[in-house]
Amino acid sequence: MTKATFVRKEMLPPQEAPASQRGAIKWARENLFSSPLNAILTILGLLTVVLLVKGALPWLLNGVWEAGSLMECREIIAARHGEGATGACWAMVRERWHQYLFGFYPQPLFWRPTLAFALMFVALAPVLYLGNRTVNTIMAGVVTVLTVLALIGISVAFPQAIAGADAGVAALLAVVIVLGALTAVAWLAPRKLMILTLLYPAIGFYLLWGGSIWGPIGALAGFAILALVYSLTKGQLGVVVGTGAGVVAAMVWWLAVQSHITGALHSLLPFSITHVDSDEFGGFLLAFVIGVTAIAASLPMGILLALGRRSDMPLIKALSVGFIEFIRGVPLITMLFTASLLLQYFLPPRTNFDLILRVIILVTFFSAAYIAEVVRGGLAALPRGQYEAADALGLDYWQAQRLIIMPQALKISIPGIVSSFIGLFKDTTLVALVGLHDPLQGVTKVVRAAIEWKGIYWEPYIFVGLIFFACCFSMSRYSMYLERKLKRDHR
Amino acid sequence: MSDPHAITREINRSHMQVSDEVAIQITNMNKWYGQFHVLRDINMTVNRGERIVICGPSGSGKSTLIRCINRLEEHQAGQIVVDGTELTSDLKNIDKVRSEVGMVFQHFNLFPHLTILENCTLAPIWVRKIPRKEAEETAMHYLSKVKIPEQAHKYPGQLSGGQQQRVAIARSLCMKPRIMLFDEPTSALDPEMIKEVLDTMIELAEEGMTMLCVTHEMGFAQAVANRVIFMDQGQIVEQNEPKEFFNNPQSDRTKLFLSQILGH
Numbered sequence: 001m002t003k004a005t006f007v008r009k010e011m012l013p014p015q016e017a018p019a020s021q022r023g024a025i026k027w028a029r030e031n032l033f034s035s036p037l038n039a040i041l042t043i044l045g046l047l048t049v050v051l052l053v054k055g056a057l058p059w060l061l062n063g064v065w066e067a068g069s070l071m072e073c074r075e076i077i078a079a080r081h082g083e084g085a086t087g088a089c090w091a092m093v094r095e096r097w098h099q100y101l102f103g104f105y106p107q108p109l110f111w112r113p114t115l116a117f118a119l120m121f122v123a124l125a126p127v128l129y130l131g132n133r134t135v136n137t138i139m140a141g142v143v144t145v146l147t148v149l150a151l152i153g154i155s156v157a158f159p160q161a162i163a164g165a166d167a168g169v170a171a172l173l174a175v176v177i178v179l180g181a182l183t184a185v186a187w188l189a190p191r192k193l194m195i196l197t198l199l200y201p202a203i204g205f206y207l208l209w210g211g212s213i214w215g216p217i218g219a220l221a222g223f224a225i226l227a228l229v230y231s232l233t234k235g236q237l238g239v240v241v242g243t244g245a246g247v248v249a250a251m252v253w254w255l256a257v258q259s260h261i262t263g264a265l266h267s268l269l270p271f272s273i274t275h276v277d278s279d280e281f282g283g284f285l286l287a288f289v290i291g292v293t294a295i296a297a298s299l300p301m302g303i304l305l306a307l308g309r310r311s312d313m314p315l316i317k318a319l320s321v322g323f324i325e326f327i328r329g330v331p332l333i334t335m336l337f338t339a340s341l342l343l344q345y346f347l348p349p350r351t352n353f354d355l356i357l358r359v360i361i362l363v364t365f366f367s368a369a370y371i372a373e374v375v376r377g378g379l380a381a382l383p384r385g386q387y388e389a390a391d392a393l394g395l396d397y398w399q400a401q402r403l404i405i406m407p408q409a410l411k412i413s414i415p416g417i418v419s420s421f422i423g424l425f426k427d428t429t430l431v432a433l434v435g436l437h438d439p440l441q442g443v444t445k446v447v448r449a450a451i452e453w454k455g456i457y458w459e460p461y462i463f464v465g466l467i468f469f470a471c472c473f474s475m476s477r478y479s480m481y482l483e484r485k486l487k488r489d490h491r
Numbered sequence: 492m493s494d495p496h497a498i499t500r501e502i503n504r505s506h507m508q509v510s511d512e513v514a515i516q517i518t519n520m521n522k523w524y525g526q527f528h529v530l531r532d533i534n535m536t537v538n539r540g541e542r543i544v545i546c547g548p549s550g551s552g553k554s555t556l557i558r559c560i561n562r563l564e565e566h567q568a569g570q571i572v573v574d575g576t577e578l579t580s581d582l583k584n585i586d587k588v589r590s591e592v593g594m595v596f597q598h599f600n601l602f603p604h605l606t607i608l609e610n611c612t613l614a615p616i617w618v619r620k621i622p623r624k625e626a627e628e629t630a631m632h633y634l635s636k637v638k639i640p641e642q643a644h645k646y647p648g649q650l651s652g653g654q655q656q657r658v659a660i661a662r663s664l665c666m667k668p669r670i671m672l673f674d675e676p677t678s679a680l681d682p683e684m685i686k687e688v689l690d691t692m693i694e695l696a697e698e699g700m701t702m703l704c705v706t707h708e709m710g711f712a713q714a715v716a717n718r719v720i721f722m723d724q725g726q727i728v729e730q731n732e733p734k735e736f737f738n739n740p741q742s743d744r745t746k747l748f749l750s751q752i753l754g755h
Contacts, residue, residue, distance in 0.1 A: 388563050389600035393614035393666065394590030396582075403613060407604050486604075
């Protein structure tokens with residue numbers, strides 16, 4: 001018989017876990033060899049990786065950076081590594097990188113898209129990092145340094161860029177001064193940086209397309225008219241009708257009045273920089289112009305469509321549902337063909353809409369329909385009590401949306417929204433189908449058409465793919481950062 | 492009586508006065524959910540300073556009734572006049588009534604993305620257009636009143652249920668409402684947290700606030716209410732002073748209900 005009482009005399013010290021429960025062995029056992037099937041899959045996976053690396057590594061390592069043509073590349077590889085050896089011909093990238101970045105943009109003006117790209121980050125910083133002063137300043141500072149390096153690099157590669165029509169050392173200095181000043185603003189008056197964010201669409205447009213300064217100012221004036229009409233009529237007509245009146249007034253300005261007034265102003269005070277035609281845009285410049293504009297425009301539009309779809313007003317609801325379902329039911333390619341061929345018929349006669357602008361508008365519509373559905377999911381996830389509490393406190397519809405509903409619904413929708421944006425950015429390569437020079441197909445075709453690079457196959461795709469990957473991966477990481485940051489509110 | 496939350500403290504009745512002024516007037520009000528007749532011919536007058544407890548079995552329409560008073564629910568027939576403003580589909584009237592009438596919900600409905608202080612200052616700043624600093628001072632005043640000023644910079648998710656409900660009360664008070672509606676404010680709370688919320692509500696009653704409470708806390712009704720209304724099947728079945736209501740119920744339905752909630 002065992003005794004019922006037991007008293008421990010001395011406590012046991014903790015002992016080290018057996019090897020099967022520790023470190024790499026435990027990890028491997030649990031993750032790689034937990035069952036016979038898993039063990040087989042692990043070995044097969046490893047074999048595949050080994051074979052892939054074995055096949056691709058020499059090709060990557062044998063790569064040649066300095067050569068004038070594909071033939072020359074092959075000769076150098078054969079000379080170095082023997083007959084039959086394969087190798088990448090990175091010399092193509094070295095020779096043609098500027099076409100992948102800027103398309104056919106005039107070389108003396110390369111500083112303009114570069115500056116526009118740099119300013120984009122400074123303008124985005126207050127939005128992306130929610131007014132975080134330190135991050136904004138670091139971002140502006142880093143952008144300044146990188147831009148200066150990039151501009152110096154460009155001047156070395158294209159000496160005519162310095163002697164160019166309206167570029168030169170003065171331009172480089174101006175860029176340094178502007179970006180440096182913005183860095184100081186980011187540190188001293190972080191909220192003022194939002195002014196740049198609001199003006200950036202006009203600044204970016206002016207830098208990229210150039211021409212008379214009155215064009216972008218006239219376009220901005222349209223928005224000012226919209227805001228003015230809205231604030232004048234809101235009191236009597238309400239938010240929705242007031243906005244409608246503002247949009248109509250702005251449309252009248254943009255389509256009928258603006259060109260006359262800006263023309264008159266231009267003849268009075270002619271200030272302009274070299275105009276660059278849309279045909280000369282290409283490569284990642286084009287991808288960014290279309291992608292970034294459509295991303296920025298489709299988020300607010302998608303939010304409005306999502307709200308419209310949940311509206312009590314039958315007309316607004318029907319229009320939103322109709323728009324979303326129509327756009328989602330049509331392939332993007334169809335929309336692009338519409339942009340290049342059909343859209344002109346719906347516009348007033350004699351308006352000559354730029355092809356890039358038309359593509360941007362339809363890509364925005366396309367993306368907005370998807371964003372609307374993602375945001376609608378976020379809205380549906382909010383408990384009814386949040387709406388009721390906002391109502392019970394006397395907040396009106398737009399206040400409740402802006403202060404209570406959207407901050408929560410958008411947070412839930414971040415992964416979906418960013419997925420849509422990543423998809424949109426990659427889909428910009430489809431503009432090759434309407435004759436624009438996207439980096440993947442458009443520019444590569446041009447490069448291959450040159451006699452020196454005829455027959456080059458993998459290198460352009462790897463180069464373009466890497467840049468796309470870097471962009472999309474950054475977006476993905478940013479979305480994870482944002483989710484983590486907003487999560488902290490709840491704990 | 493075996494009420495676990497019987498009110499033992501002394502109630503200061505010096506400010507609990509019912510005036511002749513009418514705060515809420517409901518006349519022949521009817522409401523349907525589709526084909527379901529949820530509120531049937533409700534007639535009710537609430538004077539300023541009254542503390543009314545509405546009770547009844549679930550599905551009797553008591554929550555719907557008080558949600559009609561600030562138009563979270565729309566009535567289809569009859570009239571509701573709150574502080575001289577009739578509730579119609581006119582949005583301006585609705586917003587006016589809502590800013591005068593505070594509401595506390597069963598599930599608190601705090602805004603999880605805002606701090607406690609921001610929860611309390613949001614409506615004063617945006618609806619009443621009060622400067623932020625002033626709104627924050629008012630908010631801190633009411634947060635001290637519900638005894639949680641030290642939580643002002645936390646988020647709702649970090650507080651216990653009882654604390655959250657007290658914040659919800661403070662949030663309503665920051666709008667300086669003339670009428671407070673309570674929709675089962677203690678039903679979602681753990682037993683030990685019910686008392687702290689009831690204490691806050693009693694203090695509010697002691698200051699003379701006009702209150703309509705949907706609740707099953709009969710101890711609260713006995714201690715604070717000047718009128719108890721019993722509802723069943725969308726109708727007011729019986730109303731009386733608390734003492735009479737509990738000791739001498741008239742209708743059989745009321746007797747059955749009281750025996751069920753007080754009998755154990």
